[in-house]
Amino acid sequence: MTTTAPKSGPNIGAIVIIAMAVAINLVIAKLMATWSYSWFPPQASTAAPFVDDLFALETGIGSFIFFGCTGVMGWVLLFNRADKYDESDGAPIEGNTKLEIIWTIIPLVTVFVIATYTMNVNMKLQNLGPKHKYVIGTDPTALVESDPIADVGPIDVIARQWSWEFIYPNGVRSSELHLPVDQRVNFRLTSEDVLHSFFVPAFRLKQDIIPGSVISYSLTPTKEGRFRLRDAMFSGAYFSQNQTDVIVESDQAYSDWLKTTAKRPLQPGLDPGRALYDRRIASGDKGWATVPPAPAPMVNDPGDPSIPHDA
Amino acid sequence: MTTTNYDPRVLKAPHPVPGAPDNWKRFFSFNTDAKVIGIQYIATSLFFLLVGGLLAMIVRGELITPPADLVDPSVYNGLYTMHGTVMLFLFLFPILNGFNNLLIPTMIGAPDMAFPKLNAAAFWLVPVFATVLMGSFFAPGGPASSGWWSYPPMSLQNPLGHFINGEFLWILAVALSGISSIMGAVNFVTTIIRMRAPGMGFFKMPVFVWTAWAAQTIQLVGLPALTGGAVMLLFDLSFGTSFFRPEGGGDPVLFQHFFWFYSHPAVYVLVLPVFGIFSELFPVYARKPLFGYRFVAIASFGITFLSLIVWAHHMFYTGTPNWMRHIFMFTTMLIAVPTGVKVFAWLGTLWRGNLRLNTPMLFCLGGLFNFIFAGITGVMLATVPIDIHVGNTAFVVAHFHYVIFNTIGFGVFAGIYHWFPKFTGRMYYEGLGKVHFALTFIGATLNWLPIHWAGLLGMPRRVASYDPEFAIWNVLGSIGAFMLGVASIPFILNMVSSWARGPKAPPNPWRAIGLEWLLPSPPPAENFEDDIPTVISEPYGYGLGHPLVDDEKFYIRRSQEA
Numbered sequence: 001m002t003t004t005a006p007k008s009g010p011n012i013g014a015i016v017i018i019a020m021a022v023a024i025n026l027v028i029a030k031l032m033a034t035w036s037y038s039w040f041p042p043q044a045s046t047a048a049p050f051v052d053d054l055f056a057l058e059t060g061i062g063s064f065i066f067f068g069c070t071g072v073m074g075w076v077l078l079f080n081r082a083d084k085y086d087e088s089d090g091a092p093i094e095g096n097t098k099l100e101i102i103w104t105i106i107p108l109v110t111v112f113v114i115a116t117y118t119m120n121v122n123m124k125l126q127n128l129g130p131k132h133k134y135v136i137g138t139d140p141t142a143l144v145e146s147d148p149i150a151d152v153g154p155i156d157v158i159a160r161q162w163s164w165e166f167i168y169p170n171g172v173r174s175s176e177l178h179l180p181v182d183q184r185v186n187f188r189l190t191s192e193d194v195l196h197s198f199f200v201p202a203f204r205l206k207q208d209i210i211p212g213s214v215i216s217y218s219l220t221p222t223k224e225g226r227f228r229l230r231d232a233m234f235s236g237a238y239f240s241q242n243q244t245d246v247i248v249e250s251d252q253a254y255s256d257w258l259k260t261t262a263k264r265p266l267q268p269g270l271d272p273g274r275a276l277y278d279r280r281i282a283s284g285d286k287g288w289a290t291v292p293p294a295p296a297p298m299v300n301d302p303g304d305p306s307i308p309h310d311a
Numbered sequence: 312m313t314t315t316n317y318d319p320r321v322l323k324a325p326h327p328v329p330g331a332p333d334n335w336k337r338f339f340s341f342n343t344d345a346k347v348i349g350i351q352y353i354a355t356s357l358f359f360l361l362v363g364g365l366l367a368m369i370v371r372g373e374l375i376t377p378p379a380d381l382v383d384p385s386v387y388n389g390l391y392t393m394h395g396t397v398m399l400f401l402f403l404f405p406i407l408n409g410f411n412n413l414l415i416p417t418m419i420g421a422p423d424m425a426f427p428k429l430n431a432a433a434f435w436l437v438p439v440f441a442t443v444l445m446g447s448f449f450a451p452g453g454p455a456s457s458g459w460w461s462y463p464p465m466s467l468q469n470p471l472g473h474f475i476n477g478e479f480l481w482i483l484a485v486a487l488s489g490i491s492s493i494m495g496a497v498n499f500v501t502t503i504i505r506m507r508a509p510g511m512g513f514f515k516m517p518v519f520v521w522t523a524w525a526a527q528t529i530q531l532v533g534l535p536a537l538t539g540g541a542v543m544l545l546f547d548l549s550f551g552t553s554f555f556r557p558e559g560g561g562d563p564v565l566f567q568h569f570f571w572f573y574s575h576p577a578v579y580v581l582v583l584p585v586f587g588i589f590s591e592l593f594p595v596y597a598r599k600p601l602f603g604y605r606f607v608a609i610a611s612f613g614i615t616f617l618s619l620i621v622w623a624h625h626m627f628y629t630g631t632p633n634w635m636r637h638i639f640m641f642t643t644m645l646i647a648v649p650t651g652v653k654v655f656a657w658l659g660t661l662w663r664g665n666l667r668l669n670t671p672m673l674f675c676l677g678g679l680f681n682f683i684f685a686g687i688t689g690v691m692l693a694t695v696p697i698d699i700h701v702g703n704t705a706f707v708v709a710h711f712h713y714v715i716f717n718t719i720g721f722g723v724f725a726g727i728y729h730w731f732p733k734f735t736g737r738m739y740y741e742g743l744g745k746v747h748f749a750l751t752f753i754g755a756t757l758n759w760l761p762i763h764w765a766g767l768l769g770m771p772r773r774v775a776s777y778d779p780e781f782a783i784w785n786v787l788g789s790i791g792a793f794m795l796g797v798a799s800i801p802f803i804l805n806m807v808s809s810w811a812r813g814p815k816a817p818p819n820p821w822r823a824i825g826l827e828w829l830l831p832s833p834p835p836a837e838n839f840e841d842d843i844p845t846v847i848s849e850p851y852g853y854g855l856g857h858p859l860v861d862d863e864k865f866y867i868r869r870s871q872e873a
Contacts, residue, residue: 039764039767039768040767040768041768041769047696050696051696051697051699051700054694054696054697055691055697055700058687058690058691058694058697062687062688062690062691065683065687066683066684066687069654069658069683070680070683072658072661072662073658073661073676073679073680076658076661076662076664076666077666077668077676080597080661080662080663080664080665080666081665081666081668082598082665082666082667086665087822088598088665089598089599089665089853089854090597090598090599090663090664090665090666090853090854091599091663091664091854092599092600092853092854092855093599093600093602093659093662093663094600094602094603094604094855095600095602095603095604095605095606095659096602096603096659099659100603100606100652100655100656103651103652103655104606104648104651104652107647107648107651108645108648111641111644111645111647111648111690114644114690114694115637115640115641115644115694118640118694118695118696119637119640119695121696122633122636122637122695122696123633125696125699128630128632128633130630130632131629131630133562135560136557136558193464194464194465194468195462195464195465195563197628197703199703199769199771201700201768201769202769204696204699204700205699205700206628206699206700206702206703207628207630208628208629208630210557210563210564210629210630211464211557211563212557212558212560212561212562212563213557213630215630228769228778230769230771231771232702232703232704232771233462233703234388234457234458234462234465234703234772234773235465236388236457236465236468237384237385237388237456238384239384239388239771239773239774239775240379240384240771240773240774240775240776240777241776276379276384280383286383287382287383287384287385287386287453288383288385288386288388288389288452288453288454288456288477289385289451289452289453289470289471290384290385290470291468291470309778311769
């Protein structure tokens with residue numbers, strides 16, 4: 001009587017199929033990573049390339065995992081379906097300790113690699129100043145030290161329900177934010193009522209503004225243009241109107257703007273929620289209760305909301 | 312085996328309230344039978360799924376065009392705040408408590424919950440706080456409108472100055488919901504620890520029981536923080552204290568710590584039982600043992616532990632110092648490890664299986680597909696620089712809904728279809744179920760996949776109007792949302808007509824392995840009563856050829872003859 005020896009040696013067919021699947025998946029992951037750059041607004045600050053590179057890396061790794069896992073699901077759906085009257089069981093595999101340890105360690109290592117890389121990127125952004133609390137009624141800006149390596153500033157950014165006001169070191173006030181290109185700018189962020197958030201998608205940067213605290217914040221714009229500044233922290237009825245533009249211009253244009261604007265008289269600035277509020281009051285205030293918008297800030301340059309923005 | 316082999320170490324629950332009605336009226340009474348309470352929970356939450364869905368339809372209707380033209384912006388804010396609150400506190404938490412009630416006692420062979428009256432009281436708090444929450448629509452100034460997270464100082468703004476206002480009622484409802492959930496958690500944890508059938512060691516429990524236990528442990532640790540925060544917020548709002556008011560020296564960011572200490576883990580309270588449902592269903596419909604059962608079970612508590620130290624990732628841009636951001640980034644990303652273990656185990660379970668694609672399995676596969684995607688965007692959100700850009704944008708909303716509806720919602724539907732025959736005694740209609748799945752899968756994908764791109768481009772969340780460059784993504788999203796609304800029609804039809812007139816269900820229509828499938832459909836009042844079986848095997852013994860319990864044939868015969 002002969003016994004059949006268990007089949008030894010690697011299963012070449014399976015290895016070829018798996019290798020091909022992994023190779024195809026790698027190509028798709030690379031394509032997804034490259035494609036992901038187009039999902040963002042243009043890069044307009046020193047932070048933006050770091051953020052986009054990190055996102056592309058994560059999109060690549062994520063795509064590899066996603067298509068790998070769903071590929072297995074697809075394979076199973078194609079080849080492991082039970083026929084209509086087939087009542088039999090599948091292969092009674094209960095587990096495989098080696099495999100389970102491997103697929104615990106691989107994600108663990110991946111997580112550590114991404115986290116370490118991210119920490120490095122985050123340190124390079126260099127934009128977060130400390131948060132200083134102050135007593136309401138005192139001067140918040142006296143507390144916070146400005147960024148020693150900044151070229152411009154500090155510019156005071158005051159957020160209200162629902163408008164933005166910018167005060168430049170020479171005392172000029174505006175409703176739109178003007179910045180010189182390629183210079184590090186320091187801001188002092190304050191809010192007069194509720195939480196707001198300073199968010200310029202083209203800069204890939206965001207910082208909450210907290211009433212009762214003043215925050216020193218710095219960034220370096222790298223591209224001339226007109227970019228949208230959006231309030232990202234929900235701030236009440238006219239929150240979605242609480243947007244203005246950031247105009248990044250050459251150093252010369254910025255200095256000229258500061259000089260000419262200083263001569264202009266103060267006038268009411270942008271107050272985008274006001275029109276909606278007035279319409280609501282005129283129609284008999286049928287919405288649910290809301291706080292009325294703060295008066296428009298008095299500024300030298302109210303800006304022009306009709307000019308289209310780049311991003 | 313005929314009479315008792317009852318293990319005196321097993322805590323026995325008191326009998327149901329004497330004279331409890333035995334007809335449809337029992338669902339409207341203070342009944343202490345966990346199965347009645349389970350169905351009460353599930354029916355109530357499905358009603359509120361429709362309410363929350365209707366609110367979502369209006370929100371997506373507003374967002375189908377860039378300007379705020381359908382409703383006033385303050386009305387919009389009230390609608391989406393209530394949508395979030397209703398979906399979380401009146402749909403998801405209650406429906407999973409419904410599953411816990413139906414499944415925990417039957418799966419571990421207990422006659423009932425450890426504290427049946429507490430259990431009924433926990434359920435009856437749901438209609439009470441539902442009334443309080445819905446009542447806020449009629450409060451002067453309208454319902455709460457500061458988002459489901461209710462951040463101060465905005466949530467403390469009270470323009471009309473009335474003592475009773477939408478925010479006041481909202482906080483009251485949330486606190487009552489917390490009390491109800493704590494009552495439930497005490498009950499579920501006690502039942503699991505003390506009332507398992509003889510022989511059912513922890514590593515013979517089904518994974519659903521493991522995940523419910525892990526999830527309810529989070530409730531016990533986390534909810535007191537939220538409730539404390541809510542009480543302080545109520546004091547600030549109504550009695551002039553300054554815990555969070557900057558004018559009085561308070562810190563609004565402190566509330567965010569209280570809130571997220573619970574509210575991030577809350578997502579795991581919801582998703583863990585759904586992982587349990589996936590782990591129960593894949594083996595049944597792939598006809599294979601759950602791959603790496605012990606790893607999957609232990610990973611549940613890995614998630615519980617990690618979930619309690621991740622909350623500050625919601626505050627990366629509130630002025631949190633870098634060292635703290637890096638720590639919370641690490642802990643958040645580490646959650647990918649135990650969840651990854653589960654995903655790989657499910658794939659291992661499917662691999663070389665003998666798959667049956669009926670409705671519960673379709674919802675499981677759809678849910679897993681969506682969850683893999685949600686997990687990847689979740690890791691993206693954990694990394695500080697990405698979160699700084701996409702945090703508080705539509706990207707977060709899309710990721711969140713991929714978890715909360717496209718994963719948890721799918722798991723809930725899978726569970727409803729799978730256990731429907733067991734607890735109603737009727738079969739559902741497979742055709743309607745498949746239509747429901749197809750509409751839900753396409754609708755959910757169309758609803759939430761495009762919104763990720765709106766967020767990457769910089770569209771903030773919670774806006775009533777937006778710039779035209781975001782329009783295409785929002786139009787697609789709204790069409791998907793309306794499709795989800797349509798998907799509810801075959802589901803309602805199926806549930807109502809099947810329960811009323813569906814074919815009678817056998818005790819084990821799916822040939823599943825588990826104590827609940829050894830009971831008649833529907834199970835009698837005290838499940839196995841005194842004839843509690845002795846468990847002799849690990850669960851999920853598909854194809855292994857060994858019985859789950861001692862004298863299994865006796866229980867099978869009895870369930871068929873009942």
